[in-house]
Amino acid sequence: MENFDSKTSTLLIEKYLPHNFLSEKVILGNLLISNEALDITLRTLSVEAFYFKNHQIIYQTICTLHNTKKLINLTTLTNYLQEQGLLEKIGGVTVLIELINQVPNLVNLEEYLSLIQDKFIRRTLIKLGYQIINSSYVTNISLEQIILDLESELVLIGKKTETNQVLSSAELLSNVIQELKDKSNNITLPGISSGFYDLDALTQGFQKSDLIITAGRPSMGKTAFCLNVATNILKKNKLPILFFSLEMSKEQLMYRLLASETNINSTRLRAGNIKQSEWDILNSTVKRFSRLPLFIDDTPNISIIEMRKKIKKIRFEQQKLGLIIIDYLQLMENSNKNENRVQELSQITRGLKNIAREFNVPVIVLSQLSRNVENRINKRPILSDLRESGSIEQDADLVLMLYRDEYYNVETAEPNITELIISKHRNGPIGTAKIFFEGEYTKFKNLN
Template sequence: MANLPYSLIAEKAVLGSMMISREALLNCVALLEEEDFYVKDHKIIFQTIRNVHRRQLKVDTVTVSEQLALDGNLKKLSRQEYILELVDEVVSPSSAEDYLKIIKDKTVLRNLVSVANNIVSNWDKEEMEDIGTYVARAEQDILKITRSRNVGGFESARDVLKVLKEKLFNSSKNKGELTGINSGFKDLDVLTNGFQSGDLIILAARPSMGKTALALNFVLNAAEKTGRTIGIFSLEMPSEQLMQRMLSSSSNVNSSKIRSLNLNENEWTKIDVAVNKLSNTKIYVDDTAGAKLADIQAKARKLKNIHDDLGLIIVDYLQLITTPTGAKGDNRQLEVAEISRGLKEMARELRVPVIALSQLSRAVEKRTDKRPMLSDLRESGSIEQDADLVMFIYRDDYYRHEKDNEGEDKDVGIVELNIAKHRNGPTGDVELVFLKEYGLFSGKPKFE
């Protein structure tokens, strides 16, 4: 096979500069690894320079040569005077950062070649996974390589503050506007300032509390108020059933009547209006059951590439996602930890808020006060750790059937939405009203 991509001149220049300039030494030691060098002699010399530096000795031709001899590596070099040649050939140590970038770019190219070779060599193996996983893994491998191109280091406070000041100035010109995606619920947006880009948001509840319905309300509100693209991964419910729920919420027609088609003329008119309204939104649904984490990441990435205005992603729900770890029968908590971490990485990479629905453990049902707590997040504390925002749904009417003075059920439809964790803002409770027959949430009216 022909030589893989590398730059002999850049590798020699970097190693020589490291033995002349302390600035070049510190920069290259921090940003380069042994595998970044293609020439075998250069791998040995770089590792030796790094060892001398770690021993807090001055790095120069003498100390490096001595260390090579002590490690028995001097004889492994093609010629023993090579160390002196590296230093003699340095034109400008101050250009070491430019040489470093060339080396890193060649590393990326070599890794791409390696991934491509693996793709070619593995396609016909009998034990190959299903094609979706195979493609998603190849895409992930390539993405990891492209991410590694960033060889930057620290940013100064001055540079960070300059960007921050500009953002604050732009926000000040739009007072009253949210910095994130509008949820459609004023009291919630007051606490969150909208769903923020790059955030992993967990919406959790026990079954039948209305978490899917609330998530779909978020979708409808965001689509209407922002006009941006919304992606939904529905692992539990077919897309038609999901759209039927949104149709009920949007039209204010009872969902059971839509299912039975027992509709009067006025209701059919409402349905027609809602269909036209929803058809003009940019809502996309993927209803693949048992979707793998890698598939979700790949499909979300593709949606972002096609629709650069992607504003929100919904995943319903987290515990139904599968991973290669789970397929091998490993600990379920490790699998859920991998899923939550993967969803957080997806949110940051695509720079969109990701709302993941989650189940709660049965421990809730064993307590007198059945309001959820962070410890109730099912199967993994890593969900709490990875999430930027955790919201719990609690409906008192689900557990109690108290009557008011007129004999009617008390507080029916009153929902407590508790923000139990908020990495970048306040926590608190938001009261909503849930009209279950329409799958519709609204803010609770405030009376003086």
């Protein structure tokens, strides 16, 4: 195969890229005589959406005049372009007069805007295609990185196809009022209930697109808690849940789930020491959970790229997705091996936040706490105890920390009580909720 000539390709695509000259002229002409057209266009089109360079300069100038609250008409536009030395660059006053001579038709404004945006997105896709071809020839860029960059670009392009992304304050307030009316007529939580009442009272449920960090020292019950949350959501909402288990195998998780649901001692269950009277309970539990959409992936050291592929597959098959759980953060790997661990985790947490936003679901990520906790008299964790805490703190919408006092103090006044300490809450209060822990069954329950 011959090498791809990037210079030749660039010239070719620049010459034949999709555009609509008339639509661009009509829109710019409307902007010079109509405030209504100006408001709609500024919310819809970026400067790059215009294909012709002189049209980009004119539109950018109109935006500048608007942002500085100056009058926009043929005279002010001409004067500004002349002052900036741009008038001849756009083709002179003749080009501006031609814009005014275009017959403006506000009735068809949306159609013209749609045409310009359509051509812009098509140009972007074409350029991305050539970018992929060129990147594929550069062998020192990993295949994973090329795919990751491609997916990121496609997500951005997808967002450009959404209409009315930028709203005025009046439109935003109208939407908020409608949302409040809907909520006032709906007694359910705005988010997905965890099944733990005191926790839901603080969080209002797990919100879509949120990155939720669930942290704790070893043996605090992080995995058991998240598995309990998953089963609560499955039983109540039947929403598909994808559980990435990087530490435990699928089989180990299933034993935990069965112990929790059947109240059969987890040690006896793993040993196969099951009483005759317990088989009916066990069989009915297996039958019930076989019908629920719980998906477990135990690929070790999984990367963000692999994870995204599997999420897409499950969402495509199930048509929806309710929750993603990852156990745990410090076992994940980044495709870029040249970074130090702090930078690597920073990239991973940013990637997980992007996944939460891209798929519009809560993402619960388990995380280890540093040993600093053990050196304090008060062992309750705080935000700075998160290992490599900077990026985790920054990207997380909710940080939930598990603490059991009896782990450190056998004479505790609250045996079998687990504190769920909310140490960061981007959209709500911080505080502590308490739940009951039955270690024998690796099961959490509400206190009441």
